[in-house]
Amino acid sequence: MSNEILPVATPTQVRAHARHLLLRRHPRALLGALALHALAAAAGLVAPRLLGDLVEGVRRGDVEIDAVALAITGFLIAQGVLVRYAYDASARVGERILAELREEFVERVLALPLSRVERAGTGDLVSRTSRDVDALSETVRRAVPDILVSSVMIVLTLGALVLTGPLVALPCLVGVPLLWGAMRWYLRRAAPGYLREMAAWGALTGGLAETVHGARTVEALGLAERRLRRCDRDIARSYRAERYTLRLRTVIFPVVDIAFALPIVATLLIGGLLHIHGMASLAQVTAATLYVHQVIGPVDLVLTRLDELQLGGAALARLLGVGNVPRDRSPGDARPAGERLAARDVHYAYRDGRDVLHGVDLDLRPGERLAVVGPSGAGKSTLGRLLAGVDEPRVGTVTVGEGAGAVRLVDLPLDELRGRVALVTQDHHVFHGTVRDNLLLARPATDEEAEAALRAVDWDGPGLDTVVGSGGEPLSPAQAQQLALARLILADPHTLVLDEATSLLDPRAARRLERSLAAVLDGRAVVAIAHRLHTAHDADRVAVVENGRVIELGTHDELIAAGGSYAALWSSWHGDKQPSP
Template sequence: MSAEALPVATTAQVRAYARRLVVRHPRDLAGVLALHALAAVTGLVTPRLLGALVEDVRDGRADVDTTGLAIAAFVIVQGVLTRYAYFASARLGEKVLAELREEFVDRVLALPLSRVERAGTGDLVTRASRDVDTLGTSVRYAMPETLVAIVVAGCTIGALLLTGPLVALPALISVPILWAVTRWYLPRAHGGYLRENESWSQIADGLTETVQGARTVEALGLAERRHARGDADIANSYRAERYTLRLRTVLFPIAELGFVLPVVATLVVGGLLYINGMASLAQVTAATLYAQLLVGPMDTLLSWLDELQLGGASLARLLGVGNVPPDRTPNGRRPEGERLAARDVRYAYRPGRDVLHGVDLDLRPGERLAMVGPSGAGKSTLGRLLAGVDGPRSGTVNLGDDGGVPLVELPLDELRGHVALVTQEHHVFRGTLRENLVMARPGASDADIERVLAAVGWDGPGLSTVVGSGGETLSPAQAQQLALARLVLADPHTLVLDEATSLLDPRAARRLERSLAAVLDGRTVVAIAHRLHTAHDADRVAVVEDGRVTELGTHDELIAANGSYAALWRSWHGG
């Protein structure tokens, strides 16, 4: 099944979020703007002083020393103000970036598990790494630099107009050019960078699949096929990046031309105005210097415009995670009783291709039900529905007496107090063994932890040992024991064990199941297993074939019926 990419936020959502960011810290933002404005205004005094100096030199009454000292003083003041302005910008940027990261983590943690699995690893990893880094560059550098450029450009244009409207007009010659090229560039850049980021997700997804399935690739001789997949992903990324490169090769040369023209036009037109007595030499000199000063902020503005487009595309991908609809709609009803029942349940991973076909299953509180059947029959899918991980396409899975409450209408934290799932896939978080366990029940004491470790026959490191990435490596069997210990510590009433002891050798698995049976006495247990001794010990056995429960009864009843289960039992015993 191909990965289903997570959604991307619309342009309107990105703009609305950006506006909220702007007004979220009004005092800090006002301080930043004030400092940059003061630094810009201080820097604008020098051209006026130089313009006056040129005219005084012509008239033979220049006081060079005094003017030089004044210029030096203003330059020093501008340097001090600029330093503190950039410091305030950086501090505000880091604050905003920290909030963005925290909100992204919250959105990711709120994603339905089934949607995360359909999206694939590459998409989410790329958003959490490359997109976050790209947005970090925009927030740390592009946004402050753009803000500075806007303030400086605004102040410079104001000073230019105050110098004289006639000498200011030539500086506007580039406005139509820059407006036209920017209007052409922006809509194309947004879509182009979204495609570029998506292509990186595809590369990451393909590489992750290849690395995680390296043994399967080698065993089945799939190296050439995976190599071809990688080449295709890289070629797609190359096309996407070449498109955005073409946009930049149009934007930047035209923008550079737009920077030079105002200086030339102001100097030429200003000279003509001076010759005709329509402007003073001081006005022409100051206007030309102001036009030259505009080059800096305009160049900064357009240079960072490209980075802002890339950051905007990354922000759209990060915000898009929040557009995934919830997989449950709590209605406030509380289940009374722990009876779990599936009624006419159907489920499909792809539209129109059901893998479960009208399953009915009524679990008796406190019973141990074994679910057996051939691979691909739908056992794990049914287990996920019984645990509330996924919701059925049609039909219901209800918890409680007298009809109960659908699992998809229970808040996730409440649901896990009733039903929990443990599969053969486990994750060991970086931290101490105690930290890995108490996440299931934060208030658990060491005595509680020791009890559950004893229940799973723990033979690994002590509670204070750091495990996970960078710590002591646990064997697959120990990771499985750790997952089962978390489950026992969480203490739900109903447990769904999907091959939960598959990584243990048969004897160890048998001992563990007997230990767990004592700890879990009185709880409802659904055990999905290929080892039929689990079925032999269960209160009832459900045989799942082709997405249907074809047989249901005790071990002895199904052996006597001489159906599919009896055939499996004889095959397992070599009969």
């Protein structure tokens, strides 16, 4: 099954969000930066006019060169000072906006439904959090300020050019049709091209991550050639996507260079003709030529940064698109009355038309320990996820509460849900930080409470102040599992779903830990999905799942006496031996 790419925001959403960031959140800072840039641009416009007057004065022989040179120097110094503070103001606004975009993206990612994240795979999300964020950072830091600044300079320079003389200003328009046509051609293709490029990079990243993460499985099953072919296909797709955007740039940039040369040549030629016929002074022609030459720099910068803006816009669309993922729950204000967990006629499918659970009915009594057993692929873990409220059934309901006070798990606010039902699997992430930091993710607690939780899981790792995780002291898979269970004890939910939560411990240690947990978690309902049947022997009831259905439900002794599937599992797993006390 191929991974589902997370959605991408529409151009309308991107533009609206950009306007909101610039005009509504930071209007004063933005206007202040633009005002400084306008003053800097105005100071830079004085020199061409003075030079034009200087040329005219030299022709007439009545010019004071020292005074003109001093004035030009003064305005250039003023422009340099204003530019320095203008760029500082722009950088401050840009960094503020970038920080807000990053925080919003993290909030959107953390709000994603877990089921959708798993279907999308790691590649798309990792590429958005890394490459797309980097691309957007470059756009916010460079492209946006440069475009704003250059736009101000273009407007003021063209205004000065028109004031110099409307007739000598007209030749600068000769390059506009060529630029207009070229940019329309480019912009229609650039944004979709960059989106394809980023999606291809996400697929490549995901394939490489899967191969590295499952390296042992790849080696054990002889899948190296298949993974290499997958990697080659992903690289080829990424190459084609990047080559397409490169071709766009190789077309647009030469056209832009030609369009820049035409206005200067036209202004000199036509301005010269106007001067010959007495329709423009030499000062006007000189100033107009200098203004045209001066405006080329900002126009060139705008067009160059437009390419980065397209890349940044595509990155922003992908980052905002994470927020377009439909929510898998509709939290309301209802609060359940009671702690009974129940599943009614539950169906679930990972693919349309292919249910993996078929009409499951299950009641979990408060304080009961229920073991869920069955062959691999029977649907045990899927059932556990539904009972923990991670996924919503396709058909049927999973509720918590008694009678009329029962509430669907998907209707509970997430904080309320996690305070009532918690899921622990065999896959655990150790965050960078101290052991204490990792424990207190569950809830604030004193050192005494944290140490008591560690003792309850027979913790044999480092102390609370030891830094673990990436760059810290490594923890074994078993220790990571113990840490997750200790965190669960601190969270203190009334119902726990343990999906092979002790599978990484050796059987003897797992048995000891389960007994310790049983004492600590006394009075809480526990759903234990297990492959070690001593867990089922110790449970109050056992549910046997096969082919997505609960085919047997009862105590260990009742199911053994019934001689059905559970009895066969027990016999094959345990033989004629009785479980050790």
